Amino acid sequence: MSLVDQDAVTAKIFPHPLNAWYAVAWDHEVSNKGLLARTIAGIPMAIYRTADGRPVALADACWHRLAPLSMGKLVGSDEVQCPYHGLRYNSAGRCTAMPAQETINPSAMVPSYPAVERYRYIWVWPGDMTLADPDLIPDMHQMDSPEWAGDGLTIEAPCNYQLILDNLMDLTHEEFVHGSSIGQAELSESEFHTRLEDDGSVTVSRWMRDVAPPPFWLKNIRDRFPDFEGHVDRWQIIHYYAPSTICIDVGVAKAGTGAPEGDRSQGVNGYVMNTITPRTERSSHYFWAFMRNYRLDSQLITTQLRNGVAGVFAEDEAMLKAQQEAIDANPEHAFYSLNIDAGGMWVRRILDRMLQAEGRTGAEAPAASPAR
Structure with missing residues (x-):
């Protein structure tokens, strides 16, 4: 019996909620020495830090003639000077000086958007600022945990x-898109379980028991256990947090050593951290990291993993670009x-409810079963 109705859903451009936290930059990209231009949810912003390190996000258009403030400069401890006629704005967006x-x-005034630094990212709330509770920032604690x-x-x-959320919520595509690195036939053959959690998040779990490790994971388990040979138990546990953060618990352990029951001591564990920020209806800022909990002092492994995962994601990027072009060509x-x-499908339903709460329209999603 099918878990999702086979009815069609129109392959249209899916709108994005505004009442949500979105990552706009890595923490190291934002300084008190200059301005960073970013478009978030269709809104151009000028991002910077005040002298005391607090992140600020102003609308990137001067009140006077709409010149981009990101082309201007920082003056004093927290003011932005327009590059066209020199108007100055403080971090609240209020003009403090006019020429002549x-x-x-x-x-x-220009809009000033709530901005928070957390988990190595700068987050901005582009919607109703009275609803901007920092406790709603998705949990990505692995990003700055000493563990x-x-x-x-x-x-x-x-x-x-x-389209990126679809890609990350169903990892069976690895068998076909990433066959030379992390893909294997067992991805499609193994059972998976989908749950809507009490906190509104979604979890998709898949275990592949007693399988040969694909090249990426064979290298990683040998980084910790140089003499490793044989089969592994492999896991993928996907955690979705609205509107667009997905953290994936991944890893392999020597087959039969208890990893499915909770003992991962004979394996290697990583977290693929993903948070996707809509730029426009057809473009996105996709922030990702690969975090691990073994050999923490090895910069070599950190760099190798980052470069290896970047190569895998480049294959995803090519597919997503082609998919968007096909959607536009076949409306x-x-x-x-x-x-x-x-x-x-659960993700689409959650996003649709968020959009309805904002008085906007989402896309009707086919019914989805909460568990398998």
């Missing part, structure tokens, strides 16, 4: 953010859903 006049028009080590990069993905065509899409 002492009286400042009281309406001279984990790793690094990541940013992909400027030429596609709608929902009347539809998506159909398989059993493997159960997690992705």
Whole structure:
């Protein structure tokens, strides 16, 4: 019996919620020496730090003639000077100085968006600022925990953010897109379980028992156990947090040593950290990192893992670009859903509810079973 209805869902551009936290930059990209231009959820922003290190996100358009503030400069401890006529704005977005006049028009302001630094990222809330609770930032504690080590990069993905979420919620594509690194036939053959959790997150779990490790994982387990030979128990546990953060617990352990029951001591464990920020309807900022909990002091392993995962994600990027182009070329065509899409369908339903709460329209998703 199918877990998802086989009805079609229109392959249209999926809108993004505004009342949510989105990563706008890595912490090291934002300084008190200059301005960073980023477009978030269709909104151009000028990002910087005040002299005391606090992140600030202003609308990237001067009140006077809409010149991009990101082309300007920082003045004093927390002010931005427009590059066109020199108007200055403080971190709250209020104009503090105008050229050739002492009286400042009281309406001279630009929007200032709530901004928070957490988990090595700068996060911005582009919606109703009265709802911007920092406790709603998705849990990515592995990013700065002393028990984990790793690094990541940013992909400027030429596609709608929902296509990336689909990609990450169903990892059976690894067998076909990443056959030379992390893919193997057991991905499609093994059972998986999909759950809608009490906190509104979604979990998709898959275990592959007593299988040959693919090249990526064989290298990693030998980084910890140089003499390793034989089969492994492999796991993929996907955690989705609305609207667009997905943290994937992955790893392998020597087959039969108790990993499915909770003992991972004879293996290697990583977390693939992903948070996707819509830029426009057809482009996304895709922040990712690979974190591990073994050999924490090895910069060599950190760099090798980052570069290896970057190569894997480059294959995803090529597929996502082609998929977006096909959607644009075939606006009347539809998506159909398989059993493997159960997690992705829950994501679409959650996003649709968020959009409805904002008085906007999402895409109707086929019904999805909460468990397998």
